[in-house]
Amino acid sequence: MKRPISLQKRLSLGLTLGMTLLWLGATAGTWLVVQHELDETFDSALEATAQRILPLAALEIGNRRGPRRARHVATLKMDSEYLTYLVRDADGRILMRSHDAKLKIFSHRPTPGFTTTDKYRLYSASIENDSIVIEIAEPLAHRREASREALLALLLPLLGLIPISLLGTWLFVRLSLRSVLAYRRAVEARGVGDLSPIQVARLPAEIDPLAEAVNHLLERLRKALEAERSFTANSAHELRTPLAATLAQIQRLRQEAPEGPLQVRAAKIENALRELARLSEKLMQLAKAEGGGLLSQSPEDLIPLLAHGVEEWNRGAAARIRLQLPEATRVCTAIDPDAFGILLRNLIENALKYGDPAQPVDVSLSTDGCLRVINGGPAVPADVLQRLTERFVRGNSETSGSGLGLAIAQSIVHGVGGQLHLASPASGRDDGFEVRVQFPQQTPTQP
Known part of the structure; x- marks a missing residue:
């Protein structure tokens, strides 16, 4: 049978999972807003750059002498550029270009305003009745990198938040469920x-x-x-x-x-x-x-109680009961002496009445508090063995008896927190009947 999940575990995991999902949802929404704002910022920077370069380019082209030819704009440091541009005339001839500009990413007849390709964001503007047109390009990888870094900055705290929230929720739920x-x-x-x-x-x-x-x-x-x-x-x-x-x-x-x-x-x-x-x-x-009244106020030593009870029975049972006591000095459990006497009386009476009269009854006590009562005789069928602790059930219907002995023993053993087991054949034998009572052991109190 599957063990049910505790309420504390359900609440801790459920609240942590819910908070994590809410954080992820808020992160996704924030990332979309940040991405939109980044696009607006980059577009504004792209437009401002074009508006600044275009008048300077027109001034430089107007001051040229001779035919207009394409010129590369020299830079102080020759490295890759985030922004590259081309300056054309009305007929599409290139008049000026940045040193890292690649012609294949620019259109021959640019459309005024913003356009987007697979890898670049383009902006085009013109002056003097479209006689001079500038087209500036920005790689989209630059924007995507900035967007990834923003998303990573939002998700990284979640790695620490999950265990902290799980621990905090677990502690709060545990305190609430004390x-x-x-x-x-x-x-x-x-x-x-x-x-x-x-x-x-x-x-x-x-x-x-x-x-x-x-x-x-x-x-x-x-x-x-x-x-x-x-x-x-x-x-x-x-x-x-x-x-x-x-x-x-x-x-x-x-x-x-x-x-x-x-x-x-x-x-x-x-x-x-x-x-x-x-x-x-x-x-x-x-x-x-x-x-x-089955439990005693203090642990009782079973050895003298068992020895006294067996001695009384041997006086009237032709000494058929063989007793084996443990080597330990004391075997203690919290059972009332009268209740133990009733238990022992019913177990021995059951063994003497239903066992083979030609065989002795073995009574033993181990150091771990296990009491065994074994008698000879034919084995009891398994279906009958399971019902022997019920009231008014007897193993041998030909033998007189009330059928209450083992039911009384079962009630006493359960009342003191022990366990009662029936076995037939008895342990280590091919026949017989065994009653095994396991008492909960307790440390004797100091006088």
Whole structure:
């Protein structure tokens, strides 16, 4: 799944790109204006040059003696000229020319005023009833060079403006979205069971209604979950007393009843009541697992809690549980000891009930906070394995049970921020069933 682009990145890139496009548009418009003004300035200079040279040329031609012949005008420095000119008479004969003038760029019968060719801008003027005509030429490359330099002067600041504007926009957007980022961190830091309102000050006007709607939704969800948990816990608690009384009456009835069908029926009723009592206990555990109080105020060491829990089970399970503890002195995580006891009880009970009774149950804890419970027996099909953490789902339908053990374990593990994985066959084996719980490790507090 493609990761969405952050609002900060969108605004930074969008504003920088928009400002760059506006700068380019303004540069293009400015360049057109500058180019027009340069053309007017160069045309004015071309016309002024012709108006200054023409009277001098007429005076020089009028003072000549003998036939009129073309003369080159000498210069102080023989180099290429920006402006070249020809002076002709009414019949088109050349009377005077600049030293660098090329005849092919001039027309034989020039038109008064400005004309443009592929490479030159020409201006023609005359005096004395067109008896003397001057035509002056300027290379267009000169104008194009000036236009390019003007355009470059406008674009060069853009190279520095783009990174500066991107950095400035990014910083401004980040400062503007500080409250939004704080709101996101507050949401991400929430645990699974934390449904209290999220309080973040000075949210933008566009985000504040959304935050209020989220808080209202959390409040409604909290009340609904509390009502469900309260009903589950109260129902299970209220059933314990009448169930115990009924179970005692059934046991007394079995003792007083004669041998025969009545004894068999009483035994079946006793077994059903025992299952109902276990279900009531599981419902109370589920209510605790889905409620609060799963986290401890300070990190708890799992090694003594695990050793004590396994020792209690081995007293009544014919020592079928093999425990392997890490070499580390402490493995700490923030879980309530009672919640850990419920978790361990359900995992071991599940392994003993559904595993091969001829094989032991292996319980181990690693230094990185990984708890493993492995039992023997045939492998569980993959489609059933995916559903075992759901409520009232059992792997072996022939074995009695409520189907809540792994659901309770899943709720507790998620409530403390851990991860629960199921595997069948177990790791390194061809059969069996493995439950792996990865607890988030924490550094123990100093006394």
